[in-house]
Amino acid sequence: MDTARRMLLAGLGLAALAPSASATVRREKLLLVYLRGGADALSLVPPTEDADYQQQRPRTRLYGKGKAPEGRTEAEPLSAGFGIHPALNWVKARHDAGRAAIVLATGAPGQSRSHFAMQAATERADWGVLPQRMGFLARYLERDAAAQPRPFRGVALGRALPVSLQGGLEAVPVSSLDDLQLPDGSMDSRALSDSLAAHYGCGDGGAGDSLLERQAATLLAGMSAADALRRGADSSMVSYPDGIFAQQLALGARLIRQDGISGTEVLTADLGGWDTHDRALARIASLAAELDQGLAAFYADLGARAGDVTTVIMSEFGRRIAENNSLGADHGSGGLMIVIGSAIRGGVYDGRWPGLQPQRYRGDIEPTVDYRDVLADVLCGPLGMSEAALAEVFPGLQRQSLDLAEAAG
Amino acid sequence: MALSRRELLRRSALLAGMLGGLNGARSYAAARDAGHWRENLPPPDPLLHLMNRASFGVTEAMRRQAPSSPQAWLEQQLDPLAIDDSAVDVLVARDFPGYLLPYPEQLVYYSELSSSSISRDQLMQGDADGMMQALGDQLQQPTTAPVSQRTNVGRMALDLQGASFYYQHYSTRQLREVMVDFWSNHFHVHLWADGQTRQFRPQEDRLVIRAHALGNFEHMLQGSAASPAMLAYLDGNSNRKGRPNENYARELLELHTLGIEHYHPGSEETRPPGHYSEEDVRQVARCFTGWTYNKLGQLQFVPERHEPGDKRVLGVTIAGREGLLGVHEGQEVLRLLARHEGTARHIARKLCERFISDSPPTATVNEVAASFHAGSGDIAQTLRTLFSSEGFAASTDEKFLRPLDFLHRLLRILEVELRHDPELRASTPPIWRNRIYLDFEREYLGKEGHGLFAWDTPDGYPQAAAYWANPNALLQRWRAAALLLENEAWRGFASLELAALGEGRSGAALVDHLAARVLRRGLLAEDREQLIALALTPAPDPRGPLIAVLTAMLGSAYFQLF
Numbered sequence: 001m002d003t004a005r006r007m008l009l010a011g012l013g014l015a016a017l018a019p020s021a022s023a024t025v026r027r028e029k030l031l032l033v034y035l036r037g038g039a040d041a042l043s044l045v046p047p048t049e050d051a052d053y054q055q056q057r058p059r060t061r062l063y064g065k066g067k068a069p070e071g072r073t074e075a076e077p078l079s080a081g082f083g084i085h086p087a088l089n090w091v092k093a094r095h096d097a098g099r100a101a102i103v104l105a106t107g108a109p110g111q112s113r114s115h116f117a118m119q120a121a122t123e124r125a126d127w128g129v130l131p132q133r134m135g136f137l138a139r140y141l142e143r144d145a146a147a148q149p150r151p152f153r154g155v156a157l158g159r160a161l162p163v164s165l166q167g168g169l170e171a172v173p174v175s176s177l178d179d180l181q182l183p184d185g186s187m188d189s190r191a192l193s194d195s196l197a198a199h200y201g202c203g204d205g206g207a208g209d210s211l212l213e214r215q216a217a218t219l220l221a222g223m224s225a226a227d228a229l230r231r232g233a234d235s236s237m238v239s240y241p242d243g244i245f246a247q248q249l250a251l252g253a254r255l256i257r258q259d260g261i262s263g264t265e266v267l268t269a270d271l272g273g274w275d276t277h278d279r280a281l282a283r284i285a286s287l288a289a290e291l292d293q294g295l296a297a298f299y300a301d302l303g304a305r306a307g308d309v310t311t312v313i314m315s316e317f318g319r320r321i322a323e324n325n326s327l328g329a330d331h332g333s334g335g336l337m338i339v340i341g342s343a344i345r346g347g348v349y350d351g352r353w354p355g356l357q358p359q360r361y362r363g364d365i366e367p368t369v370d371y372r373d374v375l376a377d378v379l380c381g382p383l384g385m386s387e388a389a390l391a392e393v394f395p396g397l398q399r400q401s402l403d404l405a406e407a408a409g
Numbered sequence: 410m411a412l413s414r415r416e417l418l419r420r421s422a423l424l425a426g427m428l429g430g431l432n433g434a435r436s437y438a439a440a441r442d443a444g445h446w447r448e449n450l451p452p453p454d455p456l457l458h459l460m461n462r463a464s465f466g467v468t469e470a471m472r473r474q475a476p477s478s479p480q481a482w483l484e485q486q487l488d489p490l491a492i493d494d495s496a497v498d499v500l501v502a503r504d505f506p507g508y509l510l511p512y513p514e515q516l517v518y519y520s521e522l523s524s525s526s527i528s529r530d531q532l533m534q535g536d537a538d539g540m541m542q543a544l545g546d547q548l549q550q551p552t553t554a555p556v557s558q559r560t561n562v563g564r565m566a567l568d569l570q571g572a573s574f575y576y577q578h579y580s581t582r583q584l585r586e587v588m589v590d591f592w593s594n595h596f597h598v599h600l601w602a603d604g605q606t607r608q609f610r611p612q613e614d615r616l617v618i619r620a621h622a623l624g625n626f627e628h629m630l631q632g633s634a635a636s637p638a639m640l641a642y643l644d645g646n647s648n649r650k651g652r653p654n655e656n657y658a659r660e661l662l663e664l665h666t667l668g669i670e671h672y673h674p675g676s677e678e679t680r681p682p683g684h685y686s687e688e689d690v691r692q693v694a695r696c697f698t699g700w701t702y703n704k705l706g707q708l709q710f711v712p713e714r715h716e717p718g719d720k721r722v723l724g725v726t727i728a729g730r731e732g733l734l735g736v737h738e739g740q741e742v743l744r745l746l747a748r749h750e751g752t753a754r755h756i757a758r759k760l761c762e763r764f765i766s767d768s769p770p771t772a773t774v775n776e777v778a779a780s781f782h783a784g785s786g787d788i789a790q791t792l793r794t795l796f797s798s799e800g801f802a803a804s805t806d807e808k809f810l811r812p813l814d815f816l817h818r819l820l821r822i823l824e825v826e827l828r829h830d831p832e833l834r835a836s837t838p839p840i841w842r843n844r845i846y847l848d849f850e851r852e853y854l855g856k857e858g859h860g861l862f863a864w865d866t867p868d869g870y871p872q873a874a875a876y877w878a879n880p881n882a883l884l885q886r887w888r889a890a891a892l893l894l895e896n897e898a899w900r901g902f903a904s905l906e907l908a909a910l911g912e913g914r915s916g917a918a919l920v921d922h923l924a925a926r927v928l929r930r931g932l933l934a935e936d937r938e939q940l941i942a943l944a945l946t947p948a949p950d951p952r953g954p955l956i957a958v959l960t961a962m963l964g965s966a967y968f969q970l971f
Contacts, residue, residue, distance in 0.1 A: 117865070
């Protein structure tokens with residue numbers, strides 16, 4: 001290791017990545033799972049005994065326990081007439097243990113049914129108020145950004161930053177730790193990164209002061225941290241199911257187990273394929289299993305750290321109440337959020353359930369719970385954010401807490 | 410729950426101020442907001458400064474063929490039809506032939522009906538009579554489905570992206586290509602918004618954006634307003650009497666002409682001169698009621714849907730017209746807006762932000778605005794003023810390459826020949842191995858969030874470094890350069906370079922030669938020493954030092970700033 005590189009690591013690499021002194025206040029970590037495509041709430045948590053539901057989903061409904069005809073699917077009962085998709089085994093177990101909150105009729109301001117518009121809007125979460133395009137998780141991280149940014153505080157498990165993490169300095173997309181390095185091949189990539197470090201003013205023990213130099217410094221610190229993570233022994237004993245989603249979560253679990261090096265606070269993972277205009281029953285059964293098994297493996301893999309991560313599952317909107325002619329349902333409004341964590345008060349949050357009368361809200365579930373209120377309960381609860389900081393993360397939100405989280409103590 | 414973006418905007422000033430104060434406490438955010446990008450690197454000469462800003466990358470051929478003065482080069486570029494550009498047309502015709510067809514023929518070309526009586530070969534041979542006959546039969550078939558359901562509009566959209574990428578990469582009319590990109594973002598239509606935008610955006614590219622990119626702004630504005638792509642994207646086709654849809658009217662004022670800086674949220678009585686109010690938005694929307702398009706992709710005015718009576722826009726009375734003449738009301742509004750001083754200022758600022766700096770000097774913006782206004786929207790004249798201004802001359806290294814700018818410079822400087830072969834791509838997993846255009850588009854532009862025509866809101870891609878520059882973006886540039894050089898594509902360029910240098914080359918000779926070819930300007934002494942050391946570092950492969958030095962240059966601030 002040459003001088004420049006050593007100085008780089010001493011000056012801003014590992015030192016900056018170590019947990020800060022203020023970490024005495026316990027702060028949990030967040031995993032945001034975004035179900036892309038508009039997940040059908042009525043298939044994941046169906047009101048099996050509701051007459052409107054039964055009437056409007058004649059061919060694609062789930063049934064109450066012991067009531068399904070041959071070949072149809074039964075939901076596992078929760079409470080208040082709601083059941084849960086049988087593939088969501090592990091989520092049900094967390095619910096039964098009082099640690100999974102299932103929030104009904106969630107949604108975002110605005111009435112768009114466009115995937116593009118609603119994904120971007122829910123992830124920016126500023127409704128055009130802020131001058132810069134910046135995601136709400138990037139704003140969350142930038143609140144207490146250190147002078148020397150730490151790149152792995154926010155990690156998008158995947159190939160690109162989702163909108164929620166765009167616009168700040170302290171987030172990177174990681175699909176594999178191997179991507180966070182210069183490609184080896186014909187050249188000496190170590191010599192190349194030393195040369196780039198020197199060029200960007202990181203070689204003399206401190207970062208330069210232009211934005212480009214700061215960003216290069218952050219990047220080089222991230223590459224060093226990725227080196228250290230690759231060298232670190234991976235203690236995982238858990239076997240994950242097949243599929244990209246589970247592989248992403250395996251990487252996420254590793255970053256959290258090794259958070260002394262990574263400093264990871266926020267993870268995002270995407271599970272696509274929820275745009276079930278047709279063949280909804282089979283597709284949702286398979287997606288729900290992928291979601292549930294991936295999360296089960298993730299928490300098993302976290303081991304002793306399992307209590308440190310709160311998971312929020314959301315989607316851009318729910319689907320129409322009535323099924324369509326292709327055994328699916330079209331884009332709708334109100335959906336579903338599931339929050340899982342050791343500080344979460346479990347249960348079915350149906351206090352503002354609007355009912356399923358088709359004429360009530362253009363054929364959709366009326367969104368009566370603002371999705372930002374669910375996230376605010378998590379950020380201001382287990383993640384330890386102050387109430388005052390909410391104005392930065394969710395500008396314009398008049399908070400109505402659902403009391404999802406137990407009081408700190 | 411139903412808080413609209415607009416309602417929130419009106420209350421935003423207070424919030425934004427508050428947040429600005431909070432951000433100001435943090436060094437990174439403060440530096441970002443101050444826009445401190447510039448490094449003190451040796452500047453390029455004035456001709457290269459101009460060529461680099463007004464192109465997608467200066468190639469060796471471009472440099473060799475350029476006249477000696479910046480003014481002469483600019484004049485050549487401002488007269489694009491006098492420049493021979495047949496080479497790229499041949500390549501586009503080879504790889505994306507459907508793009509070059511007029512709209513109705515495109516429907517046949519992209520049709521998925523196997524019963525179509527026209528073969529692709531016949532179509533390409535230009536059997537016009539036969540084609541129109543078959544097309545007529547097809548359009549007259551009794552069907553309730555819109556045309557889009559019988560046409561593979563996804564392929565139409567992909568071919569538009571491909572052809573645009575080829576023009577940017579290969580065209581000798583580089584300034585026009587840069588302006589096509591500028592105006593495509595100014596009059597942005599999100600290609601993937603729906604079936605209509607996919608179907609109609611390609612013809613808008615040819616008939617509106619390309620046709621007027623260096624011509625007259627008002628002509629482009631009129632064309633944009635009348636194009637089915639815009640009518641579909643901003644709901645103009647559902648704006649009708651008694652059921653107004655203000656979407657287009659608002660974006661016309663806020664984005665295409667006067668700009669949000671001339672928006673007056675208060676009442677009509679307190680509106681400052683040159684500003685527009687909510688009442689103006691409503692009145693403009695009324696003028697455009699009845700505009701829609703027909704099956705042949707042409708503007709159609711439906712008098713029954715048009716709101717009768719006079720309208721008043723920006724203090725000017727737009728006289729109500731009877732019957733089909735009602736279409737003139739919208740056209741009159743467009744003329745009024747195109748010639749408005751506020752529009753001149755808005756366009757001038759955007760052009761200066763694109764070509765000079767993220768915060769251009771006010772004096773230059775005013776100079777450019779005056780030129781635009783005096784020339785009644787003459788775009789070439791406006792660009793002459795901009796590129797000969799003092800503000801432009803003094804602005805070296807004030808811009809940061811967007812991902813599209815970076816990728817094209819990489820490919821153009823390394824003289825990569827593009828191919829379009831989806832089947833080969835599917836069968837060769839390692840990326841960038843076969844110079845296949847789709848790899849560059851999907852694996853780099855897509856991942857960096859800069860896919861062509863793919864921005865998801867009507868304001869078009871941002872131009873400022875504050876949006877594009879982040880640590881991961883930098884890493885992806887380093888990796889892209891290294892991957893491209895490691896793969897096949899490096900051979901043409903690099904082997905020639907090495908041969909030119911001859912045997913027994915020194916590290917210094919290699920670095921100086923490549924800096925002249927790739928960066929086209931001098932190096933700071935310490936950077937030169939670093940690169941020479943890198944050139945002399947032993948590597949696993951004899952070509953390793955060359956690849957490392959090139960990657961270091963392509964990944965440096967010399968290359969990202971321009």
